[in-house]
Amino acid sequence: MIRLEKRPSPSRAWTIATPLVAVALTMVAGSILFMILGKDPFAAIKTIFYDPLFHPDFAAFSRPQLLVKAGPLILIAIGLSMGFKAGIWNIGAEGQYIIGALAGAAVGLALYPAESFLIYPAMVIAGALGGWAWAMIPAILRTKFRTNEILVSLLLVYVAENILASAAVGWLRNPEGGGFPGSRNLSKWASSANPELISGTGMHWGVVAAFIAVILAYVVMSRHLLGFQIQLAGQAPRAARFAGVNPSRLVVLCLGISGMLAGMAGLFEVTGPAGQISIDFNSGYGFTAIIVAFLGRLNPIGILLAGLLMALTYIGGELAQFMLGLPAAAIQAFQGMLLFFLLGVDVLSNYRIRIGTGKAA
Amino acid sequence: MTELLKISGLTKAYPGVVANDDVSFTVAEGEVHALLGENGAGKSTLVKMIYGLVKPDSGTMDLHAAPYTPSEPRAARASGVAMVFQHFSLFEALSVAENIALGMENPPKMHELSQRIRDVSETYGLPLDPDRLIGELSAGERQRVEIIRCLLQDPKLLIMDEPTSVLTPQEVDVLFETLRKLSAEGTAILYISHKLEEIRALCDAATILRLGKVVATCIPREQSAREMAEMMVGQALHTPKASGAEPGDTVLQVSNLSLPSATPFGTTLTDISLDLKRGEILGIGGVAGNGQDEFLNALSGETKTAPDAVQFEGQPIGNLGPNERREIGVLCAPEERLGHAAAPDMSLTENAVLTAVQRKELAQNSFVNWGKSRDYAKEIIKAFDVRTPGPGNAARSLSGGNLQKFVIGREVLQNPDVLVVNQPTWGVDAAAAADIRQALMDLAAKGAGVIVISQDLDELMEVADRFCALAGGRLSSSRPTQGLTVDEIGLMLGGAHDAEQEAAPEAEPTHAE
Structure with a gap:
């Protein structure tokens, strides 16, 4: 008989080891899946995890993609993780990402075609404010009317998507675009471009912002009283009240921070890799970032690694579709397994497994 | 008095701690038997074994001179062992009768059950209206619900875990009257408490546990509360002393x-x-x-x-x-x-x-x-x-x-x-x-x-x-x-x-x- 026994204190070793175990288990289960699909499992795993970085033909193209994809994931996930730690569930980062991109792009386009080094910072600020404002809707509804921020923030994603569509075909459409939907290309206008900073690395301002966010979040969560209050509120709400934490203030703060970072991620994307506002500008970063946040166990350093790993499975997954003809659904199932195993083995950090007949050791 | 429950050499270990170590004692029919000990002395583990919630590692129990090995609380109840827990398991939004019906395997029709609840509550001097909502009851009244729930099973042995911790002195008197009546009818009561004066007033015998072992048995009436406390703690107890200073502003x-x-x-x-x-x-x-x-x-x-x-x-x-x-x-x-x-x-x-x-x-x-x-x-x-x-x-x-x-x-x-x-x-x-x-x-x-x-x-x-x-x-x-x-x-x-x-x-x- 196998029993779970609660550990008196969470095991530090297992907390670090579980993501590695989860990745290993995903590889094993994924291999079985690929084998059933009639593909060579070793080749598939190699294509997903190794080739994007080291393949002689593809790596030059796919290696920079790693930071391009990981940047927004990390930036958004860092913001989300603070709220999640406090028990505040912002599921709508995708919407804040869209509104941030729209707000920032709108400010830039309003100034087109002026040339000034002040334009880009203004757009970044506008993007941050746009995401923040969109996140304030669930924050204020929750603190004033006790609505559920999960539902409100999620549903606002669909509202944001429709605003995006109306912008792409209407008020932000490129007047010189021959009537096609989509805005001017911001990445081709020097004042609003978010270029690759070091050639061949994929490093752009959004990636820089993500790294800064990781460092700041690490400092805040481990040393600042705000980080302490966030953890306290998430673990023991009554104790948090007793410690003088104002729950409403924390809701506004956490949703605000996560909305702001998601908005900035959207702005960096629209001025860089995406280049313009288009109907299908958003590509699910806001939702994937939720997985990244948990994969990194809501820890800033963990999120950094998780964001890179997640980006790798995306790039490698695309490569596997292209090279080995694996169906897209199999790649998605593979990514799903990763989350499943991660949450599954998570139990080991708080419980130990006892194998035996129920006799005490 | 005939012997009802006999515990011999009961041992139960958890990782890192021996909760009960070779515990033996007997409870006679109609006896009110106190189980005394500090927190962590092993009282709870012991009664959980008697009530079938925990299996002993070794040792035997006999009920009515027949081997007694309850595999689960249901088996214990079927053998006539009932327990009132310190923390109640009642639904506040349901009535007294509904709560009692929920705990029964084959609940009778609601009006029959209500009648039985009234009968039992009258017989044992525990006033309780079966139609009231639990949420409206005081802690003392809630405890009566739990007691009546047990009494409906006509138990031979009633285990009570710290029953008076939620009661006013007057409610304690009412409870003791009930327990004495039960005892007079031949129901044995295993009474867990750390309130020594109560034990002196109520119990016929006491078994004192310390760190999982039986360290003493006594007749509570013949001991002072202080003597019993020292048996529990295993050392002379110091009494806090007030300074006697005059209050200020x-x-x-x-x-x-x-x-x-x-x-x-x-x-x-x-x-x-x-x-x-x-x-x-x-x-x-x-x-x-x-x-x-x-x-x-x-x-x-x-x-x-x-x-x-x-x-x-x-x-x-x-x-x-x-x-x-x-x-x-x-x-x-x-x-x-x-x-x-x-x-x-x-x-x-x-x-x-x-x-x-x-x-x-x-x-x-x-x-x-x-x-x-x-x-x-x-x-x-x-x-x-x-x-x-x-x-x-x-x-x-x-x-x-x-x-x-x-x-x-x-x-x-x-x-x-x-x-x-x-x-x-x-x-x-x-x-x-x-x-x-x-x-x-x-x-x-x-x-x-x-x-x-x-x-x-x-x-x-x-x-x-x-x-x-x-x-x-x-x-x-x-x-x-x-x-x-x-x-x-x-x-x-x-x-x-x-x-x-x-x-x-x-x-x-x-x-x-």
Whole structure:
């Protein structure tokens, strides 16, 4: 008989080891899946995890993609993780990402075609404010009317998507675009471009912002009283009240921070890799970032690694579709397994497994 | 008397601790048998084995001279063993009869069940209306529901775990009448308690456990409470001593505090007034659930009130939050240790920061100084003899008594001007309880005002200079504890309660039952 026994204190070793175990288990289960699909499992795993970085033909193209994809994931996930730690569930980062991109792009386009080094910072600020404002809707509804921020923030994603569509075909459409939907290309206008900073690395301002966010979040969560209050509120709400934490203030703060970072991620994307506002500008970063946040166990350093790993499975997954003809659904199932195993083995950090007949050791 | 239950050599080990080590004793038919011991002595494990919740590692049990090996509580109940737990498992939104039906395997029709409940409640002197909602009942009445639930099974052995901890003295008298009646009819009762006077009044025999072993058996009537306590603890017990200092100026004043209940089954506080002087301990007695939590929250600042309702040295503080109150010296220790006074999964160091960050200056510019915080946690651990490997351990890894010592120590070492504690020794073993009481008295002797909210009346008689009763959200006027009798206290508790029911504060206090 196998029993779970609660550990008196969470095991530090297992907390670090579980993501590695989860990745290993995903590889094993994924291999079985690929084998059933009639593909060579070793080749598939190699294509997903190794080739994007080291393949002689593809790596030059796919290696920079790693930071391009990981940047927004990390930036958004860092913001989300603070709220999640406090028990505040912002599921709508995708919407804040869209509104941030729209707000920032709108400010830039309003100034087109002026040339000034002040334009880009203004757009970044506008993007941050746009995401923040969109996140304030669930924050204020929750603190004033006790609505559920999960539902409100999620549903606002669909509202944001429709605003995006109306912008792409209407008020932000490129007047010189021959009537096609989509805005001017911001990445081709020097004042609003978010270029690759070091050639061949994929490093752009959004990636820089993500790294800064990781460092700041690490400092805040481990040393600042705000980080302490966030953890306290998430673990023991009554104790948090007793410690003088104002729950409403924390809701506004956490949703605000996560909305702001998601908005900035959207702005960096629209001025860089995406280049313009288009109907299908958003590509699910806001939702994937939720997985990244948990994969990194809501820890800033963990999120950094998780964001890179997640980006790798995306790039490698695309490569596997292209090279080995694996169906897209199999790649998605593979990514799903990763989350499943991660949450599954998570139990080991708080419980130990006892194998035996129920006799005490 | 014939032998009903015979326990021989029962042993049960958990990883790292032997909960029961070769425990043997017998219970005769109709005997009221006390099981005595400190927290962690193994009483709970023992009765759980008898009730079929836990399987012993070795040893045997015999019921009616036949081997008895209950595999689950249902089997125990079928053999005539019933148990009333310390914590009730009742649904507040359902009626008494519905709750009882839920626990039965083949419940009869509702009107038949109601009739049976009425019969049993009349026979045993436990007044209870089967149609009332649990949420409307007092803790004493809820306990009756649990007892009647057991009695409907016509048990041969009734196990009761700390049954009087939630009762007023008068309710205790009613309960004892019932238990004596049951005993006279031949039902044996296994009675777990740490209230020694009650055991002396009720029980025919006592088995005393310490660290999982039977260390003594005695006839409670022939021993003094102190002798039994020393058998439990295994050492001479020191009694906390008051300083006898004269009270100083008023430090905390509550005037006409009224607070509507925040939840449907919470308690509304009505017109509470008190004043607390420096150097004195004010005891507030009363059964839990009569507004204790709400009152503590109003004093700690978790619930804000009109500014003038709470005053510190004449300054209105009713509208201040918990941290602002800590800054001026008003500190609290709530009843619920895990989740309210402390965060279960956080380390003791983090839990030290929880309330001491301002007064102990554990942060500079909002950045926590973890080194200093760890030192403060270590200081608490040392000064209050908290048994733990170190300040890095999670709060939930500590036993209840040790965590309570930590929580009280955390507040006391901040040198408060006012300290309010709710149930300071609930679930704490005798030695730790004595330490905590001594710390509170020392604090008062140094000139702080201390409020002790407790349902343990013996404790209040021991530490408090003045006593008042909180019942139904109303606070009685205070009286000096010197010379106060248990009957008078009972009347104070009942009086406040009746007044609330009749909505007439001046009404003549009447007997609770």
